[in-house]
Amino acid sequence: MTVCRAAGNPFSAARCFTTAMLRNIPMLKSRNLRPKHNGLRSRTANAAETRSGAAAVEFAIVLPILVVMLAGTADYGRFASTSVAVCNASRAGAGYGCIHPWDSYTSQSFMTTCKAKVEEEFSSVPGFNPQNLSVQITSEGTWPKGRVRVAVSYPFRTVVNWGFIPSSISISRTTVLPMVR
Template sequence: MKSKRLRSERGAAAVEFALVLPVLLILIIGIADFGRAFFTEISLAQAAREGARVMAVTKDAGQATAAAIAAAPGLNPALGGGNVAVPGSCAAGSQVTVTITYSYASVTGFFGPINLQSRGAMRCGG
């Protein structure tokens, strides 16, 4: 009697594993995708702060754009000049705001492209 009962339960574990595996895989891939999106958001914030800092110190929009792009080397696809909005001037005592927009493409495709935006601000002449 006992061996017959064990033999019938052996297949139950395989069926339970087959039911749980897709949910577990989606959960793990979702966690990794969220981590990648969070990394992208942090990189964009750092790039915007760096662009604002360079613009406030040098008052050169070209250098500020280059600094913002260089501050986010881990992004794939990389930032381009079209992603970074730097104001043309920076008067002493005023505030400069650098805005970066970036389209984040999900690895899984469940979330679709998400438009992320980050701003960095600093007082000019600092």
């Protein structure tokens, strides 16, 4: 008889005793009828391998959709950022124009300075090309009831040609402010 060394645990002592008794039965020794556990383990291992293959197929199906969504989000973010920059540049030009009114003698220096203010505000946009920026400055009347109108437009190009969206869009904003001085 085999001595079990499980101290203090009655369940492990019983398991040791049962295992020792099964080893000593002559019929189980000769026919090798002890239960094998690797049949159950191989089925679970096969199920895990099959599930791993299914996950790879699902990932292959979903990956292109995720890439298109990521590219669309990036293009939309760039468009929104450029649109906000065009709006801010238009406001900066009109803000300068409403504080510094001009007349026929100072119109050239006013136009140059106002366009410089627009370009300065717009220069934070990545990939900014000043030759593509269009600025139109007009005066509607004279001070004290006059207004300054600044129209800014800039072309936006998408990174990906989407097919259903034009690849080049002109973003335009116009700001009109009253002359303060």
